[in-house]
Amino acid sequence: MNQTLPPSSVIEALLAELGPLAVLAGDDVPVRNHNDYSGLQASPPLAVVRPANTAGVAAAMRICHEHGVAVVPQGGLTGLCGGARAPAGQVALSLERMVGIEEIDSAAATMTVLAGTPLETIQLAATAAGFFCPLDLGARGSCAIGGNLSTNAGGNRVIRYGMAREMVLGIEVVLPNGIVVTSLNKMIKNNAGFDLKHLFIGSEGTLGIITRVVLRMFPKPASAMVAICAAKDYGNVLTLLNSARQNLGPLLSAFEVMWPDYWQFATTQAPGVSNPLKGDNTAYGAYVLVEALGTDPVHDAQRFESWLGGLLESGVVPNAALAQSLADGRAFWSIRDASGELHPLWPSHLAFDIGLPVACMDDYARRCREVLQARIPSVQALFYGHIGDGNLHIIVYQPGAAEQPKALVDGIVYGLVREYGGTVSAEHGIGTLKRQWLGHARSPEEIELMRVIKKALDPQALLNPGKVI
Amino acid sequence: MNQTLPPSSVIEALLAELGPLAVLAGDDVPVRNHNDYSGLQASPPLAVVRPANTAGVAAAMRICHEHGVAVVPQGGLTGLCGGARAPAGQVALSLERMVGIEEIDSAAATMTVLAGTPLETIQLAATAAGFFCPLDLGARGSCAIGGNLSTNAGGNRVIRYGMAREMVLGIEVVLPNGIVVTSLNKMIKNNAGFDLKHLFIGSEGTLGIITRVVLRMFPKPASAMVAICAAKDYGNVLTLLNSARQNLGPLLSAFEVMWPDYWQFATTQAPGVSNPLKGDNTAYGAYVLVEALGTDPVHDAQRFESWLGGLLESGVVPNAALAQSLADGRAFWSIRDASGELHPLWPSHLAFDIGLPVACMDDYARRCREVLQARIPSVQALFYGHIGDGNLHIIVYQPGAAEQPKALVDGIVYGLVREYGGTVSAEHGIGTLKRQWLGHARSPEEIELMRVIKKALDPQALLNPGKVI
Incomplete structure (x- = not known):
């Protein structure tokens, strides 16, 4: 490592080893390599290196290591937490040419x-x-x-x-x-x-x-069954979940719960989304999309329908809609996917990807909503998620605010996560955006062990430094 | 760490912290703590520590760490590779009181x-x-x-x-x-x-x-279907495997292949095992136990039977037996489990637990058998395993040998494993018994990375030293 070499030195070494097609520096760095989807400010890296094969990646790493220059790996740049964003002075190493x-x-x-x-x-x-x-x-x-x-x-x-x-x-x-x-x-x-x-x-x-x-x-699945089920309350959602586990067994492929706030938004405000439930259905405590994937189109569908019939009869599910076609199934999924339509309606809304033990999710949602409403005037909060996996998504928006109250909402959402023994990232990762909250989901001993491992593999902290820990 | 302290010093410190119920030394160490199931020579540890809780485990580790004394964790002591055997001078830390x-x-x-x-x-x-x-x-x-x-x-x-x-x-x-x-x-x-x-x-x-x-x-599964299928050759076994994956989907719970050598042994020599296949069935190239676990006793069984019927009709499976009762299912499994009956018949036989890419298993088995027969007079070799998972078990025995030719057979079996890109341990682990063969399954870079991690977490090499790497 030689910290005193000028930045041009590492670029020259990379160019000499990998050639001009693989190394773009300064103004030649494409704008796409300035950022990921985290919403953080764009940041042009010192250079972007695009090796054609593993040997090229190894050569680039070796050269950057020798020059003491930090490297940020980049893939499709669709990450939401800033993990692939390269701060100034660092080299972005893109895998975009290693495709196949x-x-x-x-x-x-x-x-x-x-x-x-x-x-x-x-x-x-x-x-x-x-x-x-x-x-x-x-x-x-x-x-x-x-x-x-x-x-x-x-x-x-x-x-x-x-x-x-x-x-x-x-x-x-x-x-x-x-x-x-x-x-x-x-x-x-x-x-x-x-x-x-x-x-x-x-x-x-x-x-x-x-x-x-x-x-x-x-x-390859040969059959797909999809239903939307209403439930009186979260207790009945858990009964439905256990029934789905037991009766659909390994065919159960999705169990997506939408709280009433989310359901009302999706079925009344999201473009192109319609409500498949008949009758007045505004008074339920939760709405669930259940999907099963099987291998036998005829028998699987019959079984799914008879299972759902039993739940309607017993009252666990007071109202339901069963997809009768692929188009129906897509329409049901569009309710769950309506969160993707929020950007034009609620620009710069805050989105969360937390995890919680399944049993306490509704309790968390109720308390989180109460605290948000008490502290942020006219706040909107939507709750939905992959409940069978312990994953809850939350969308928070303060209409008319010049800037969304991110720090305040982060504190409320992640403060309660700590209290319930949940996680600050169920699936999106930590990156830089959630680094300050890692201690809400992991103990000091866990974080120290992560540091020990990081130090053993990257003693100079040259690979994606400042991310995760 | 103080290497000059006498062994009695660490025992005294452990006794003072954990009490006499938790620390047994010298002749008080029970014989069961002298060994695991590896067949290695028994070895009494310096002491056995049996903490009642996590705090006790932590205290014992801290004390041994301070005294520079190595610790070997022990559970049920059923491991087959020596991983839980404590060499002389080391402390065995048994979890036997942490039950519940x-x-x-x-x-x-x-x-x-x-x-x-x-x-x-x-x-x-x-x-x-x-x-x-x-x-x-x-x-x-x-x-x-x-x-x-x-x-x-x-x-x-x-x-x-x-x-x-x-x-x-x-x-x-x-x-x-x-x-x-x-x-x-x-x-x-x-x-x-x-x-x-x-x-x-x-x-x-x-x-x-x-x-x-x-x-x-x-x-909990509500239905279990079991069949024994004969196949002309390994190509047809792969066709059957793909058909099982596609038609039984996630219900497929076991796909156990037995080569003719194993089948003949199990159905003619193992006590209490009978052959469920009708007609002359000595000429097939492989025998497969297929099991599926479902959630619907009536429909699952019908589907399994109709799937099997199709395979019989198409000739992929020329002969098969379908379990009609739980007792039938147990009897079919007893053929697969007959390897456990080998000890009285073939004392000190050699047993292997290797992994191979599924496609080349039969080729491996054929070549391995040929080399064994060429180099070891009157050798017996049986091949069987969990083929869907890439796991092959081999049993090798030389009748009448004063001592089984372990080193020679190890070299043949693991030498071919390296050639086929397989692994020297699919499920039993490395312990001490397979340590010398780790390089046949892992590259120098993989092993070096294991060492880096070991050193980062255990710089003094005091936890189960000499195992795995």
Whole structure:
């Protein structure tokens, strides 16, 4: 490390090693590499390096390491917490040229891909091979699989298929010092020493740069059943959840709860969304989208319908709508996805991605709403989320405010998270935006252990410094 | 650390802190604490410490750390690779008094247990609460959950539920320096910083001692279908596997392949095992036990039968037997479990637990058998395993040999593992027995990274030294 070298020195070394196509500096850095989706202020990096292969990533890391220059890995730049934003003076290392499916192994049901490959490309390749890639999120067209793993992405089907972490069998990673660790395991069972991949998955590019991935593929579902169920109160939501677990078993693929505030917003204000429930349905305590994916179109649908009929008869579900077509199913999902339509209506609204033990979610929502209303005049707050996974989303907006009261709302939302033993990030990660709140979800001993690991792998703090911890 | 203190000094300090019930030294160390199930020579530890709670584990670790005395964690002592065996001069730290279910959370579908709790106690508690604990292995009555996690136990239902790792949401762990890291997360989604639990799961007690665990519980299956299918060759086994994945989907819970050598042994020599296949069935290339677990006894059985009927009709499966009762199902499983009956027939036989990419398993088995037969006169070799998970078990025996040719067979089996990109341990772990073969399954860079992590967490190498790496 030589801190006294001028910035031009590292750029020259990178150019000499990787060539002009791979190294853009100064005004040549594309605007897209100035930021991610976090809403933080844009920040042009010293340079952006775009290696064509793992050897190029390793060379770039080695050079930056030798020059004492910090590196920020970049994928599809769709992260929401600032993890891929490079502060001034740091080098952005983009995986955008490392795109492609390297191998599909039908017997092992695995796919080996380069880390810059967009998620949607992977989904389509799995489908073309007769399999299914269950990882799915709104940014599928632009997010890269390396970033999905770095943030351990979640999405709508975690209740059935798990987080991104659960879909990975092997990775290749470049360490801060430029060493390449190739661990492209294709076996579900491999207990030969520590399982290194989990160290890099979910650590937001602070311990190494993921360059290749072995993903599991799953059987393609042949049937999809979707229903919207109303419930009197949260107690009945939990009864419904247990019934769904027990009766739909491993077919249960989504259990999305919407509190009345969210339901009213989505069905009356969101463009293109209609209310599928008949009769007056403004008085329920919660609304649930239940989805099951099966392998037998005829029998699965019959069973789903008869299960739902039983719940209507017993009163656990006083009102429900069952999708009769793919179009119905899409329409039901559009209610749940209406949160994406909020930007024009509520510009700069605050959005949260917290986790809570399932049993106390409604209690949390009630108290959070009360405190927000007591402290912020005319505040709007919407609650919804993947309840079966312990994940609650919250949207907060103060109409007419010159600036949204972010610090105040952060304090209220994350203060209560600590009280209920929840987490400040269920799926989006920590990045820089939530770093000050990490102590609300993790103990001092947990954070100290993260620091010990960070220091062991990156003693000079040159890989994505200032992120997570 | 004070290496010059006599051994009595650490024992006195442990006694003073933990009391005589928790510390047994010298001849008072029970014989059971001298060894695990690895078959290595018994070795009495300096002392065995049996704390009653996490604080006691932390105190014991702190004292041993201060005295520079190495500690070996012990659970149910059913491990097969020597990971829980304490060499002379080391202290065994047994979790045997830390037994019990602390909490069952039905809404979250989780259970919090002490690490010394036997697996079977956990299975029964899950069942009593209306849930299912899918982790299962032969040693269920005596193995402890802490040991199951330390070795990332597998078992028969990994194809559906994953390894032990996948069933864990949170852990509490005591670090080598006595610091307690409590991370008893109950949420499926929690992306607040590095996921620390995966560092300790599967690292065989070399990085920390697991003291408490939050386990996921699953819906109780309401139907079980079991069949034995013959296949002409391994190509047809792969066709059957893909058909099972596609048609049974997430209900598929076991796919156990037995090569003809194993099948002949089990159905003709193992006591109490009968052959359920009609007609001459000695000429097939493989035999498969397929199991599915569902939620609807009537429809699931019909579907399973009709799926199997289609395979018989198409010729993929030329011969099959479908269990008509629970007793039938148990009888079919007894063929697969007959390997446990080998000890009286083939004393001191050699047993292997390797992993291979699914596509090349038959090729591996054929070549391994050829080399064994060429180099070891009258050798017997049986091949069987959890093929859907990439896990192959091998049993090797030379009748009449004064001592089984372990070094020679190890070299043949693990040499071919390296060639095929497999692993030397699919589920049993490395311990001391397979340490010399770790380099056949992991690259120098992977092993070096393991060392970096070990050194960061245990710089004095006082926790389970000499195990894994």
